[in-house]
Amino acid sequence: MSREQLIDKAVATALEVVENIKPGQLDAPTPCTEFDVRKLVNHLLFWGPSLAAAAHKQPVPPPAESEADIDLTAGDWSTDLSAQLHSTATAWSTPSAWSGMTSVGSPQQLPAEMIGAMVLGEMVVHMWDLAKATGQAPTWDTGLLEFIHADLLQTASMGREMGLYGPEVQVPSDAPLIDRIVALTGRRP
Numbered sequence: 767m768s769r770e771q772l773i774d775k776a777v778a779t780a781l782e783v784v785e786n787i788k789p790g791q792l793d794a795p796t797p798c799t800e801f802d803v804r805k806l807v808n809h810l811l812f813w814g815p816s817l818a819a820a821a822h823k824q825p826v827p828p829p830a831e832s833e834a835d836i837d838l839t840a841g842d843w844s845t846d847l848s849a850q851l852h853s854t855a856t857a858w859s860t861p862s863a864w865s866g867m868t869s870v871g872s873p874q875q876l877p878a879e880m881i882g883a884m885v886l887g888e889m890v891v892h893m894w895d896l897a898k899a900t901g902q903a904p905t906w907d908t909g910l911l912e913f914i915h916a917d918l919l920q921t922a923s924m925g926r927e928m929g930l931y932g933p934e935v936q937v938p939s940d941a942p943l944i945d946r947i948v949a950l951t952g953r954r955p
Contacts, residue, residue: 821857
């Protein structure tokens with residue numbers, strides 16, 4: 767399976783998770799200690815346009831509000847998040863999205879394949895966060911998890927240096943792949 771096809775696999779599971787979040791669960795804590803469900807949904811809505819624009823190598827206009835200012839009580843946030851997930855999948859589903867250089871919310875250019883792998887990883891890890899917080903047990907495509915795990919084995923230390931991940935959590939080498947992935951990002955499966 768190509769990396770362009772992996773985004774559809776990630777989004778299919780993400781949509782299931784989003785659809786199963788109940789309104790009363792927005793204040794539930796997530797394994798990502800800086801976010802409860804509401805703040806993590808805000809985070810995904812805030813950064814989603816930047817992730818999609820990066821695939822098109824387009825600059826992203828500054829958002830009208832900060833990440834904390836998105837009001838989940840106005841409108842249907844699950845429909846908005848689902849639409850953003852679809853937009854991100856469409857943007858990263860072409861080979862050209864994965865070639866050349868691009869950026870996400872800063873002038874620093876990075877290889878598009880690095881950003882695309884980050885998009886896949888963030889989608890799976892943050893959906894795992896939301897699923898754990900809301901009592902869900904989704905399943906992900908094995909090829910998708912293998913791709914993300916291989917990428918994180920090479921990039922997690924850089925993510926920790928940048929403050930994006932916590933210290934690696936030790937898990938058995940035969941732990942489920944999703945557990946090994948989230949452990950690399952500092953989460954306790």
